[in-house]
Amino acid sequence: MQVVAATVVAATVVAVGAVITPVTATAEEDAGTAGIGHRHVRWQACDLAPPPYYTQEQWDALFTGIDCGKITVPVDYRSPRSGTMEITVTRRKASKPAERRGVLLLNPGGPGQEGVTMPKAFEDQGIADVYDLIGFSPRGVVYSGELSCDTPTTVTEDSRPPDELFAAITEDARRLERGCAAAGGEVRKHISTANTARDMDLLRAALGERKINYLGFSYGTYLGAVYGSLFPHRLDRSVLDSSMHPGWLYYEATKQQAVGATRNVEALAAWAAERDGTFGLGKTPEEVLRRFDALRGRLQANPVHLPDDPPGIEPIDGTVFDIVIGTSATYRPLWTETAELVRLLDSLADGAPVTPEAAEALALLVDHSETVLRPGSYQAVTCEADWPTDLNAYYEQMRIFREKYPYTAGAMAAAPSNCTFRSFTPPEKLVDLKRRGYPRGLVVQAEADPITPYEGGVVMAGELDDRLVTVTDEGGHGLYGRNACVTELVDAYLVRGTVPARGTTCAGQPRPDVPADGDATAAAPRTPVAEPLADRIRSVLDAYGPLRH
Numbered sequence: 001m002q003v004v005a006a007t008v009v010a011a012t013v014v015a016v017g018a019v020i021t022p023v024t025a026t027a028e029e030d031a032g033t034a035g036i037g038h039r040h041v042r043w044q045a046c047d048l049a050p051p052p053y054y055t056q057e058q059w060d061a062l063f064t065g066i067d068c069g070k071i072t073v074p075v076d077y078r079s080p081r082s083g084t085m086e087i088t089v090t091r092r093k094a095s096k097p098a099e100r101r102g103v104l105l106l107n108p109g110g111p112g113q114e115g116v117t118m119p120k121a122f123e124d125q126g127i128a129d130v131y132d133l134i135g136f137s138p139r140g141v142v143y144s145g146e147l148s149c150d151t152p153t154t155v156t157e158d159s160r161p162p163d164e165l166f167a168a169i170t171e172d173a174r175r176l177e178r179g180c181a182a183a184g185g186e187v188r189k190h191i192s193t194a195n196t197a198r199d200m201d202l203l204r205a206a207l208g209e210r211k212i213n214y215l216g217f218s219y220g221t222y223l224g225a226v227y228g229s230l231f232p233h234r235l236d237r238s239v240l241d242s243s244m245h246p247g248w249l250y251y252e253a254t255k256q257q258a259v260g261a262t263r264n265v266e267a268l269a270a271w272a273a274e275r276d277g278t279f280g281l282g283k284t285p286e287e288v289l290r291r292f293d294a295l296r297g298r299l300q301a302n303p304v305h306l307p308d309d310p311p312g313i314e315p316i317d318g319t320v321f322d323i324v325i326g327t328s329a330t331y332r333p334l335w336t337e338t339a340e341l342v343r344l345l346d347s348l349a350d351g352a353p354v355t356p357e358a359a360e361a362l363a364l365l366v367d368h369s370e371t372v373l374r375p376g377s378y379q380a381v382t383c384e385a386d387w388p389t390d391l392n393a394y395y396e397q398m399r400i401f402r403e404k405y406p407y408t409a410g411a412m413a414a415a416p417s418n419c420t421f422r423s424f425t426p427p428e429k430l431v432d433l434k435r436r437g438y439p440r441g442l443v444v445q446a447e448a449d450p451i452t453p454y455e456g457g458v459v460m461a462g463e464l465d466d467r468l469v470t471v472t473d474e475g476g477h478g479l480y481g482r483n484a485c486v487t488e489l490v491d492a493y494l495v496r497g498t499v500p501a502r503g504t505t506c507a508g509q510p511r512p513d514v515p516a517d518g519d520a521t522a523a524a525p526r527t528p529v530a531e532p533l534a535d536r537i538r539s540v541l542d543a544y545g546p547l548r549h
Helices: 026-031 056-061 163-190 193-206 219-230 251-273 285-301 318-328 332-349 356-369 376-381 391-404 410-414 454-464 484-496 533-544
Strands: 067-074 084-092 102-107 131-136 212-217 235-241 442-446 467-472 505-507
Touching: 067 193, 084 193, 102 193, 102 219, 131 193, 163 376, 163 391, 193 219, 212 219, 212 484, 219 235, 219 454, 235 484, 251 285, 251 318, 251 332, 251 391, 251 410, 251 454, 285 318, 285 332, 318 332, 318 356, 332 356, 332 533, 356 533, 391 410, 442 454, 442 484, 454 467, 467 484, 484 505
Parallel strands: 102 131, 102 212, 212 235, 235 442, 442 467, 467 505
Antiparallel strands: 067 084, 084 131
16 A cells, blocks of 8 residues: 555554543534544644745745644544544634634635645735634645555547547546555545544644634535534534535536636627627627637647747647636636737737747746646545446537537546546445534635536535625636625624625626727727736736635
8 A cells, every 4th residue: 555645653653742632522423533532733833845836935935923733633433543644734823812713724625735825825814813724734635644646647638539539538537546546545535525524623622622613615615514514513603615516526516617617708708799899809709709719720730839838838729728718718807818819829820920928928828727736635535426437428428518618628527537437435425414503604606616616606505504695797716815895704704703694795806998899988999008918917817816726
């Protein structure tokens, strides 16, 4: 058995200076943690190795004023003496100790994203005044027994693959599962949402808290709902930001991301068609979409190469175009630049030289749109739910997505995954979500979020009887700290307990101020924007910040 970067030791080993305290609450008995000892967290200065995309200086800045610690948890809660692993935890103490109302656990989503940097990310928000902000890297994630699946694929991903590639794509998925099984061994089947929720409750006890409060994003919303269902008497206030659909675990959730991206591209096309006099992309949405498809085909046949082939930036072919346009259409404030980008690529596909200004703009968007590398924990957690096993059903879905929902991952969102060939049987069923015994929480959802589509927030709020806050005409993912209205509502709830009224909405980021053709109310014709395209793109992306998954 190989577990990369994991600390898996005999359960009888006790760290020097650790203090063991029993757990006896009924909630823990129901959830499988009764009688399992906890160690108080021993806080110390942070000394975590930075990931490759941070410099040491940038990484160190993320831990200024932050404490680091570890707790030890069972690998298998049904057999707690069979082995343990360490979970890395971070803390930023409440800025106003006299007003402190407990701890707020934070999770960024994934599954597979580390949360150790989150306390620093929210230190300027209102929650930092009254809560100790607690980040943690979930089991199987870097700094907490990281799993890996070191299995390279042999097929270049294609957002619109021909049928001839289906068999090779399927074999890639088989090979990935074999590689994950070899790397994860017996530990892998215990890397699950329910077990991460149990780890959170051991963390609660180790922190000496009767209850926790919770703020989770994306997949972290499902994790929070599972925690509340397993430990209802241990959860106080909770916010689920950009919620997963609890009925879409996980194949449908993957497919719906391509559906959401395509909806955004269609909205962009409708907007651009109303401004054909400005952008010249077509007079109807259908014409604009045909323009996109024609350009995509030309780029697939003759990719555009950026000067000197910047490291990590692939030539812009049809698949990269689908990814970039699908991602850019998410951001309403970026629609002007996206329309300009299409015209720029059109000229480059015709043989125009790639100027330094064009190369900078293109590299910026391609880099921002790159597919996130999935750690081994992702391939483990997403297999906790059953996936279809009929390959012909996958192939039929791929054909549909190739035609109807081709943006971002496109047909690959409907393709077989490693979970199609799952090599383990999950030790338990998925948790039945319910809210019994903890206060009503908030679900925050953007209408045009392609990563966790709006329908998911509606269903999650309904299942938990939580209050839904809708962010209108917004494609962003993860709204707290980015949308002022959402931030104010969440702070009011988490800090003061104020629950928003039913039907509460917040406005999303505005669309560009470009008059529609024939708009008699428009002022004088717009002056051409002098600011370079790359600078304008960068300012929008900086305002949104990195996407949370």
